[in-house]
Amino acid sequence: MQRAIFTEEQQVFRDMVRDFFTREIAPQQSAWEHAGAPPADFFKRVAELGIMGIQIPEVYGGAGESTYKFNAIVTEEAVRAGLQIGSLRTHLDMALSYLLAYADAEQKQRWLPRFVAGDLIAAIAMTEPGTGSDLAGVRTTGTRADGGYVINGSKTFITGAVNATHILTVVRTSPLEADGDRRSGLSLIAVETDRPGYSRGRLLEKIGMKAQDTSEIFFDDVWVPEENLLGEEGRAFAYLSHNLAQERLSIAVNAQAAARFALDTTLAYVRGRTVFGQPLAALQNTKFELADCATDVEAGQAFVDRALDDHDAGVLDPADAAKLKLFCTQMQGRVVDRCLQLHGGYGYMLEYPIARLYTDARVTRIYGGSSEVLKSVISKSLLRAAEAGEQ
Numbered sequence: 440m441q442r443a444i445f446t447e448e449q450q451v452f453r454d455m456v457r458d459f460f461t462r463e464i465a466p467q468q469s470a471w472e473h474a475g476a477p478p479a480d481f482f483k484r485v486a487e488l489g490i491m492g493i494q495i496p497e498v499y500g501g502a503g504e505s506t507y508k509f510n511a512i513v514t515e516e517a518v519r520a521g522l523q524i525g526s527l528r529t530h531l532d533m534a535l536s537y538l539l540a541y542a543d544a545e546q547k548q549r550w551l552p553r554f555v556a557g558d559l560i561a562a563i564a565m566t567e568p569g570t571g572s573d574l575a576g577v578r579t580t581g582t583r584a585d586g587g588y589v590i591n592g593s594k595t596f597i598t599g600a601v602n603a604t605h606i607l608t609v610v611r612t613s614p615l616e617a618d619g620d621r622r623s624g625l626s627l628i629a630v631e632t633d634r635p636g637y638s639r640g641r642l643l644e645k646i647g648m649k650a651q652d653t654s655e656i657f658f659d660d661v662w663v664p665e666e667n668l669l670g671e672e673g674r675a676f677a678y679l680s681h682n683l684a685q686e687r688l689s690i691a692v693n694a695q696a697a698a699r700f701a702l703d704t705t706l707a708y709v710r711g712r713t714v715f716g717q718p719l720a721a722l723q724n725t726k727f728e729l730a731d732c733a734t735d736v737e738a739g740q741a742f743v744d745r746a747l748d749d750h751d752a753g754v755l756d757p758a759d760a761a762k763l764k765l766f767c768t769q770m771q772g773r774v775v776d777r778c779l780q781l782h783g784g785y786g787y788m789l790e791y792p793i794a795r796l797y798t799d800a801r802v803t804r805i806y807g808g809s810s811e812v813l814k815s816v817i818s819k820s821l822l823r824a825a826e827a828g829e830q
């Protein structure tokens with residue numbers, strides 16, 4: 440089915456990004472995998488192409504676009520080129536939305552021109568060794584001192600910490616009251632990674648996404664000025680909940696693009712492989728498997744495109760974003776698994792793109808809200824709507 444959601448300008452942008460990724464970045468992927476992270480100059484090149492500033496207001500040097508579709512194009516083209524650019528997606532799709540929504544005028548002046556230039560790279564640190572899905576359980580503390588906060592604690596699974604200059608860190612700025620609201624008392628503070636007491640631990644070894652870095656980070660009496668607090672003290676839970684819709688949309692766009700790529704690469708494979716004297720593509724089972732996968736991919740695309748339009752219009756609500764991520768990531772898992780099966784033993788070999796798609800796919804049902812957490816968000820909204828309907 441034709442996609443009708445992109446403008447001509449966005450199509451031109453897609454061609455530019457496709458050329459950049461396939462000609463310049465794809466040849467570097469094995470070096471990135473070896474290093475476990477992209478090099479710092481990748482972010483500078485992305486900035487030179489104007490990609491960092493697309494959503495940043497012109498007054499700070501950006502292009503002032505409000506649509507999210509350029510970001511979606513970057514993700515889709517990265518997947519198509521076989522790249523893992525999770526740290527760029529965290530920076531552009533997630534961190535930037537916090538800066539745009541909650542930074543005050545002075546902070547925007549301080550941070551956004553550097554963001555546009557690729558000199559400020561941001562990561563987001565919510566998860567801790569003791570708490571992931573249950574964000575209210577954050578134990579890293581920010582204690583007021585000397586006109587700022589002293590931060591102590593540790594975070595884990597942090598994407599992009601290798602190149603980050605700023606970590607948007609969720610800290611507890613007032614103690615957890617035994618009978619109080621567990622969601623209150625959390626704040627979002629930007630921590631520069633060159634501050635004394637900040638350190639990055641080892642690169643965590645993952646089963647997939649090997650070209651993007653995932654690290655532990657530590658805060659040992661790290662002092663930051665109060666000018667680094669984003670928004671109001673104690674309001675981080677609300678800010679994080681608000682931004683989850685875009686985070687989930689971003690993961691869904693990536694999952695959808697990966698499912699499509701899996702189907703495309705499998706179509707090429709089954710046409711070239713001969714079994715029992717005939718092309719693998721000629722077997723009825725192959726045709727049925729491909730038909731099921733193609734149907735799944737089209738359904739996912741329609742859902743993603745509708746969500747992209749809704750998000751631009753400001754009407755993608757958290758429960759719909761949860762449904763979208765749940766469907767697209769489960770569909771990605773189904774399609775990639777079936778496509779790998781059609782490759783036989785070659786599907787298990789990393790030289791075939793389907794093998795990487797398989798190991799990369801598993802995490803999308805875990806991060807950014809696990810499937811179980813999403814189901815609970817969706818069911819709560821169903822019950823709320825049913826109760827409201829009865830009143």
Ligand SMILES: Cc1cc2nc3c(=O)[nH]c(=O)nc-3n(C[C@H](O)[C@H](O)[C@H](O)COP(=O)(O)OP(=O)(O)OC[C@H]3O[C@@H](n4cnc5c(N)ncnc54)[C@H](O)[C@@H]3O)c2cc1C
Nearest residue numbers: 563564565566570571572596597598805806807809811812
């Ligand atoms: C590759 C990778 C990159 C990541 N990048 C980042 C990052 O940049 N920044 C960051 O802050 N975090 C990051 N994360 C962390 C990620 O968001 C968490 O792993 C995720 O939120 C799940 O938390 P957890 O791992 O602690 O699992 P847990 O919360 O311990 O969950 C364990 C199991 O319990 C289930 N469960 C939990 N709560 C419920 C419930 N209420 N009902 C039913 N089942 C439930 C879960 O679904 C899961 O199956 C990353 C993780 C990975 C693997």
